Amino acid sequence: MEDLPPLLVVEILSRLTDSADLARCRLVSKTLNSLSHEVRSVNLLCTLSRYLKSRSPETKAHVTPFKAIFNNLVRQARCLNSITIGVDKSLRDISYDDVDDESDDLYLTDVGFVxxxxxxVCGDLRKLSILDFLIQSCWRKSEVLSLISSCCNGLMELELKNAWLSVDRLKPMTGVTNLKLEFIKLEDEDLTKLNDCFPSLRVLNLVGVGGLKDPKIHLLHLESCLWTVSNAPLSLTIFAPNLVKLRLKCIKPKSLVLDTPLLSDLHLSVEEAYNFRAKEFCNLENLQLESSSLHSLLGMFPSSKSIKTLTVDSLRWTEALETSKFGLEALFDVFPNVMSLNLGPGAWSEAESCFWKRGLEDRNAMKELKEIVAHLVVYDIEVTLSFIYSILDKCPNLSDMALLHPKEDSGAANSLISRCTTYRPRVKWRWGTWKEGSKDT
Known part of the structure; x- marks a missing residue:
């Protein structure tokens, strides 16, 4: 490797996915040691193996402290533009009972350490990720955000994970366009400060951010947002006039307000929405809805003629079949121009239950439908077949239908295949299986 051109060696060293290998390369030769200081990125994660060795009485004396390894890697670096430091996902299974609460060897958002x-290294830094060890960080409030905002004037991407963050003395970071906060503890006023200090955000990911009661996102340039709310806020508001893609998962907000006129791709998962308000989605083309109360949510959803691809599912369908009010007609009343429809197992079961009670009413909008993917749950094969036949009769332009059955229900599937192809041979039939929590096959 020493015979390669220096620029190529630096390129190879910069592409190492684990910078622990970079530290090992420094011990091989003086040439590699010298060139290693030219790398543009450092990515160092503490593995479960290293963690366990650092705790074992037999091996801990021979394990170099994780923070010391990292400091050695970045101390003489000349042009770092990307840094990732953190703990591996495998450490998520470590129990509080297994850890000394006073330890701080993996407390990575510690301001003193940072x-x-x-x-x-902040001069050339464009991307920074700190993935902390939750057991050591969750009870310590960190002002690392203030430090980062004071140092990193050229930063564009920031990711912080598993920490309790303070926004005290946080300065505006107008260059940051991508912010990811995962399993972070904040308060409402903290989120307001983030709105003010990150005005140029185009991508925002908030996953499991706790401590919020009435959270509001107000970002004028935001284009893509992933927001998974871990608690049950009283209200939740998003004002983002340029937002194009939104994936939002929450529990039972008392109020849900979306002011996102340019939205084209929306994935909304909510157990119940007591007061859902949104301006008309004139550009929405792809919609995914998950709810414990689909009928109620559809009743509050603004009608949209622009939606072409629709996916729906029920979160608690096994408990609600007897009282289900969700029928396919409700979908076409709100989304009359849907061309491709994907029904999850919960939505299919509720719709089939409604069909069995009152049939399937004719809707002109159903004539636009060209494709259906149905995740079947077969309780009575004759009822399921009657429902499928009725859909075929009400949707004359339907040309493609995929029927996915549970893997353990192959007997019913064989009968369905034969009878459906006989009933409507011109339809392109596709068959497969589904299993909860996994992709269709």
Whole structure:
């Protein structure tokens, strides 16, 4: 490797997915040691194996502290533009009972630790990820955001995970366009400060951010947002006039307000929405809805003629079949121009239950439908077949239908295949299986 051109060696070293290998390369030769200081990225994660060795009485004396390895990697770096430091996902299974609460060897958002290295490398830094060890960080409030905002004037992407963050003395970071916060503890006023200090955000991911009661996102340039709300806020508001893609998962907000006129791709998962308000979605083309109360949610959803691809599912369908009010007609009343429809197992079961009670009413909008993917749950094969036949009769332009059955229900599937192809041979039939929590096959 030493015979390769220096620029190529630096390129190879910069592409190492685990910078622990970079530390090992420095020990091989003086040439590699020298060139390693030219790398543009450092990516160092503490593995479960290293963690366990650092705790074992037999091996801990021979394990170099994780923070020391990282400091050594970045201390003499000349042009770092990307840094990732954190703990591996495998450490998520570590129990609080297995850890000394006073330990801070993996407390990575510790301001004292970050001060040791960030001011030395911040000049060229464009991307920074700190993935903390939740057991050591969740009870310590960190002001690392203030430090980052003071040092990193050229930062464009910031990711922080598993921490309790303070926004005290946080300065505006107008260059940051991509912000990811995962399993972070904040408060409503903290989120307001983030709105003010990250005005240029185009991508925002908030996953499991707790402590919020009435959270509001107000970002004028935001284009893509993933927001998974871990608690049950009283209200939830998004004002983002340029938002194009939104994936939102929450529990039972008392109020849900979306002011996102340019939205074209929406995935909304909500147990119940007591007061859902949204302006008309004139550009929405792809919609995924998951709810414990689909009928109620559809009743509050603004009618949209632009939606072509629709996916729906029920979150608690096994408990609600007897009282289900969700029928396919409701979908076409709200989304009359749907061309491709994907029904999850919960939505299919509820719709089939409604069909069995009152049949399937004719709707002109159903004539636009060309494709259906149905995740079947067969309780009575004759009822399921009657429902399928009725859909075929009410949707004359339907040309493609995929019937996916549970893997353990192959007997009913064989009968369905034969009878459906006989009933409507001109339809392109597709068959497969589904299993909860996995992709269709």
């Amino acid at each position: 001060k040791e290295w960030l001011p030395k």
